[in-house]
Every structure is written in structure tokens, then in C-alpha cells.
Amino acid sequence: MPEPLTRAVRWDTVVGALLIVLSLLSFGCVxxxxxxxxxxxxxxxxxxxALIALPMTLLVVSGDVDLSVASTAGLSGAVLGRLWNxxxxxxxxxxxxxxLGVACGLVNGLLVTRLGLPSLAVTIGTLAAYRGIAQIVLGSDTVTDFPPQYLDFAAGRIGDSFLPRAFPLFLVLLALAAVVLHATPFGRSLYAIGAGEEAARFAGIRVRRTKLVLFVATGFMSALTGVFWALHYASARYDNATGLELSVVAAVLLGGIDFDGGRGTIGGALAGVFLLGALQNVMSLLDVSAQSQTVVTGVLLVVSVLGPRLARRFAVARRPA
Structure with missing residues (x-):
């Protein structure tokens, strides 16, 4: 099969193309x-x-997942509001x-790496635990009176452009994640761990320490997202970011990151994030209900798991014997 055609059927390429098509249609028709x-x-x-998708991509490439990210973000926002009060x-x-986010990630990482528990089960548990702690910390209060300069950074735009003030910070973090995953021995070790944990261990990779670092980084970025969320929407509540984990996982998997580990790119994850974001935005402009948007997100989650597998099977089937 010719190399350009092989590249064309890669799922992350497909998602990038879909993002371009959706953008062009939306500019012209919505x-x-x-x-x-x-x-x-x-x-x-x-x-x-997008912020949480960066470390989540690295984590899923290594064969694990963190479903507590939204609850960690909510806990971070609740603590922000309580301490400000x-x-x-x-x-x-x-x-x-x-x-606090580092501590939450450390708890997840230690339970997974030291006790050998599956990350899916562990983070479902901490999802509930961290959200419960957030409710204890802030109760039903809503805190809104944060300093104007911080609110402006989180919600304001750069001059007369459409770019948020926080966007350059995201670009720095994006570049850092891309370099780590695609241009460092640490990133190559993540692919090795995702492809086969035992083989990676025999190859001299410190699997448990590597995964612990990933969970800590995910907790840190989740807490940063919680602070950004509270300031962007000028509202610190215990239920901030509820359900965000579904959007993050859907976007990452939609971008071609294999849930079994060992495959995926930052570029694909980024395309998945913005495809999902653009689709939700278009549905809002077309007055599609929030419930229907949730259904679409769920369908995309299924498609994102099935699509890359079908694309790989197609590519393998077309290879010459």
C-alpha cells in the first residue's frame, strides 16, 4: 500500500480532516x-x-486512565473559593x-503502582471521594468576588482578537507535552509501557515510577484546570467541572489514542479536543438541547474506540502479502 495512502487512513489524520471540514461548513452555514x-x-x-487532555494523552498511551480529573478540578475550585472567603x-x-492536585494525583498513582490496582477502578473511586471532599469544603456556597485582574486573564481576550488571554499559556504547555511524548526517551518509554508492560520492565524501564509521574502530572493539570474554570466562569462551586472527565476521555480517544495503550499522538488528541469543542459549539448555536449534546458526546466516545481499530484493520488488509 503506498505510504501517502497509509498515512491518509490513520485515524488522527481522519479526525484532523473532519475538524477542517466542520470548521469550513460552520463558517459558511452556521x-x-x-x-x-x-x-x-x-x-x-x-x-x-484541552488542558487536561495533555497529560491524559500521555497516561492513556502508557495504558492507564484517570477518571477523577473533573473531581480534582472541582476540589481545586472549591478550595480556591473557601480560602478566598x-x-x-x-x-x-x-x-x-x-x-492539592499533586496530592490527588499522588494518591491515585500510589494506589495503582504500589498496590497494583487497576486505574479504572481506582479513579472511579477517587472521582466520588474528591467530589465529596469538595462539597465538604465549600458546601452549597458560590464564590464569585475574585480579583478582576485574575478574572480578566481567565476570561478576557488578547486585544481585539478572538484569542483568550490564557491561550499562550496553553500553547506553552502543548509544546512541552509534544516534546516530552515525541522527542524524549521518557516519551518513548510510554509507548513501550503501553505496548507491553512486562517487556518494558525487562528492557530496564522503571514502569511504576513512570506511571506515578504521569498520575501526579495529571493531578497537577486537573487542579490548574479547576482554578482556570473558577476564574473563567467567575464562580467557585463544589460541582464545578462535573462531567468534564467524559469530554476529556471522549476527545482523547476520538483523536486516535488507543485505550489499550501504545498508540497515539499529541496532534491527534488536540484534533479530537477541538473537533469535540467545535461540534458542541455548533450544536449550541443551533439550539440543540444539553441532553442531546451529551448523547452526541457518548456516541463519539463509542466511535472513537471503534474508528481507530477499523482504520488499522483497513490499512493492514490493504498491505501487500
Whole structure:
């Protein structure tokens, strides 16, 4: 099979093409999609998914998953609101929230790597636990009176453009994740672990330590997302980011990251994130109900698991014997 055609049937290439087609159709056919306010709204709403998708991509490539990310983000936002109400300076609160995220990721990582528990079961448990702690911390209160300069950074735009002020920070984190996964021995070790954990261990890769680092990084980014969420929407509540884990996992898998590990790219994950974000934005502009949008996300989650497998089978079937 010719190399260009082989590349064309790669799932991440398909998703990138779908993103381009959806964008072109939306600019041409959906009223209001192309104005600066809506594009800024789209990017601002997609950034929480994109931030968590970066470490989640690395984690899924290694063969694990963290379903507690939304609850960690909610807990981070709840602590932000509670400490702000207690009178602490926000410059002190934000590092504390990030350290809390590190602690949440460390708990997940230790349960998985030291006790040998499956990450799916562990993080379903901590999903409930962290959300419960968030409710204890903040109760039913809503905190909104954060410093204007922080609210403007999280929700404002760069000059007259549609780009959010926080977008350059995301680009830095994106570049860091891409370099780590695709241009370092650490990234290559993640593919090796995902392809075969025992073989990676025999090859000298420190599997448990590597996975622990990934869970800690995911907890850190989830807490950062929780802070961003509270400031972007000017609202710290215990139920912030509820259901975000579904969008993150759907976007990552939609981008061609194999749930079994060992396959995937940051570029594919990014395409999946923005395809999902653009689709949700278009559905909102077309007055599609929130329940229907959830159904679409669920369907995409199924497609994202089935699609890459079909694409690989097609590519294998077309190879010369």
C-alpha cells in the first residue's frame, strides 16, 4: 500500500480532516459561528478539556486512565473559593490548589503502582471521594468576588482578537507535552509501557515510577484546570467541572489514542479536543438541547474506540502479502 495512502487512513489524520471540514461548513452555514465573540467563547470553553487532555494523552498511551480529573478540578475550585472567603491572598491560594492536585494525583498513582490496582477502578473511586471532599469544603456556597485582574486573564481576550488571554499559556504547555511524548526517551518509554508492560520492565524501564509521574502530572493539570474554570466562569462551586472527565476521555480517544495503550499522538488528541469543542459549539448555536449534546458526546466516545481499530484493520488488509 503506498505510504501517502497509509498515512491518509490513520485515524488522527481522519479526525484532523473532519475538524477542517466542520470548521469550513460552520463558517459558511452556521450564523454567528465566525464572529470573534463566539470563537473566543469556543476556545475558552474548550481550554479546560484541552488542558487536561495533555497529560491524559500521555497516561492513556502508557495504558492507564484517570477518571477523577473533573473531581480534582472541582476540589481545586472549591478550595480556591473557601480560602478566598477565609481572607488568604490569591497568590498564595493558587499554589496551594496546585499542590492539592499533586496530592490527588499522588494518591491515585500510589494506589495503582504500589498496590497494583487497576486505574479504572481506582479513579472511579477517587472521582466520588474528591467530589465529596469538595462539597465538604465549600458546601452549597458560590464564590464569585475574585480579583478582576485574575478574572480578566481567565476570561478576557488578547486585544481585539478572538484569542483568550490564557491561550499562550496553553500553547506553552502543548509544546512541552509534544516534546516530552515525541522527542524524549521518557516519551518513548510510554509507548513501550503501553505496548507491553512486562517487556518494558525487562528492557530496564522503571514502569511504576513512570506511571506515578504521569498520575501526579495529571493531578497537577486537573487542579490548574479547576482554578482556570473558577476564574473563567467567575464562580467557585463544589460541582464545578462535573462531567468534564467524559469530554476529556471522549476527545482523547476520538483523536486516535488507543485505550489499550501504545498508540497515539499529541496532534491527534488536540484534533479530537477541538473537533469535540467545535461540534458542541455548533450544536449550541443551533439550539440543540444539553441532553442531546451529551448523547452526541457518548456516541463519539463509542466511535472513537471503534474508528481507530477499523482504520488499522483497513490499512493492514490493504498491505501487500
Amino acid at each position: 450564523d454567528g459561528f465566525g464572529n470573534a465573540l463566539n470563537l473566543s467563547f469556543l476556545l475558552g470553553n474548550t481550554l479546560p478539556i 477565609e481572607g488568604l491572598a490569591i497568590q498564595t491560594i493558587i499554589p496551594l490548589c496546585l499542590l
